[in-house]
Amino acid sequence: MASTPRGVLVTGGGQRLGAAVCEAFARAGWTVWCQYRASREAAEALCARLRGEGFAAQAVEADIGNEAAREALIAQIAADVPLAAIVNNASAFEPDTGLDFEPDAALRQLGVNLIAPLSFARLLARQPVDGTDRSAIHILDQKVFNLNPDYFSYTVSKLALERAVSLQAQSLAPAVRVCGVAPGLLFTSGPQNDANFAKAAQANLLRRPIDPADVARTCVFLAETPSVTGTTLCVDNGQHLVPLARDIMFVVDDLLKASAP
Numbered sequence: 395m396a397s398t399p400r401g402v403l404v405t406g407g408g409q410r411l412g413a414a415v416c417e418a419f420a421r422a423g424w425t426v427w428c429q430y431r432a433s434r435e436a437a438e439a440l441c442a443r444l445r446g447e448g449f450a451a452q453a454v455e456a457d458i459g460n461e462a463a464r465e466a467l468i469a470q471i472a473a474d475v476p477l478a479a480i481v482n483n484a485s486a487f488e489p490d491t492g493l494d495f496e497p498d499a500a501l502r503q504l505g506v507n508l509i510a511p512l513s514f515a516r517l518l519a520r521q522p523v524d525g526t527d528r529s530a531i532h533i534l535d536q537k538v539f540n541l542n543p544d545y546f547s548y549t550v551s552k553l554a555l556e557r558a559v560s561l562q563a564q565s566l567a568p569a570v571r572v573c574g575v576a577p578g579l580l581f582t583s584g585p586q587n588d589a590n591f592a593k594a595a596q597a598n599l600l601r602r603p604i605d606p607a608d609v610a611r612t613c614v615f616l617a618e619t620p621s622v623t624g625t626t627l628c629v630d631n632g633q634h635l636v637p638l639a640r641d642i643m644f645v646v647d648d649l650l651k652a653s654a655p
């Protein structure tokens with residue numbers, strides 16, 4: 395356990411990757427604040443289990459799409475523990491294309507996927523200077539290095555966030571380090587079924603599924619490494635080096651057929 399308590403906020407922390415991130419930070423000795431919107435039961439159960447194992451974890455409901463709610467959340471956490479890291483994990487993933495996107499849906503995704511992370515990072519930068527090394531970690535997607543036009547608004551939001559990693563690192567220095575983590579395919583999403591996912595999860599350079607714990611461990615590494623800022627790590631088994639014309643879920647059968655020995 396760390397000698398000085400350090401707090402981390404994980405947005406959308408109740409399930410899937412967010413839960414793995416909460417678990418990794420808790421096991422590394424951090425005090426975890428696991429934000430949820432709809433996943434109350436999962437977030438409460440995760441934090442109760444971690445507390446039962448002797449770790450510090452607290453579930454908290456908050457509307458991360460609202461600036462006043464974001465400010466209140468940061469104040470609530472900072473009153474409990476020195477807030478040293480925020481992992482911007484929550485994300486909206488809605489199918490659309492460059493031709494058919496609905497402006498309201500695009501704005502919704504930009505709000506959750508781009509504005510909320512940027513806002514949380516700057517709120518962290520406004521914390522009183524007390525010698526705490528602080529970092530904001532934006533969860534991206536290997537898609538930003540491997541473009542295809544599916545999930546158009548989602549991809550635009552993650553592209554902007556990826557570009558903002560270095561820009562915000564410059565802007566918020568020296569108060570806050572800003573880093574990105576770009577995972578590859580981790581879980582079923584949208585219309586994807588288990589059979590499609592099982593195949594798609596092998597469609598990367600290493601021909602095996604990506605362990606979400608590796609993504610979570612990378613977040614802990616970045617939060618605990620004070621010399622790193624303004625850069626992004628891909629944790630994707632090299633998926634970003636396998637160019638595809640469409641989202642992997644739509645082309646996996648063709649891809650595996652074409653690459654069969």
Ligand SMILES: NC(=O)c1ccc[n+]([C@@H]2O[C@H](COP(=O)([O-])OP(=O)(O)OC[C@H]3O[C@@H](n4cnc5c(N)ncnc54)[C@H](OP(=O)(O)O)[C@@H]3O)[C@@H](O)[C@H]2O)c1
Nearest residue numbers: 406410411430431432433483484485533535578579580581
């Ligand atoms: N899944 C993958 O294979 C994959 C691949 C590459 C990158 N990523 C990235 O990794 C991160 C985690 O992925 P994931 O699949 O675990 O995420 P997810 O399950 O799709 O979403 C994580 C959480 O985000 C919150 N959320 C979703 N829409 C929201 C909205 N409109 N307003 C507020 N909160 C909202 C939800 O929290 P509540 O449930 O509490 O409402 C949800 O549980 C994301 O940033 C994603 O872009 C994922």
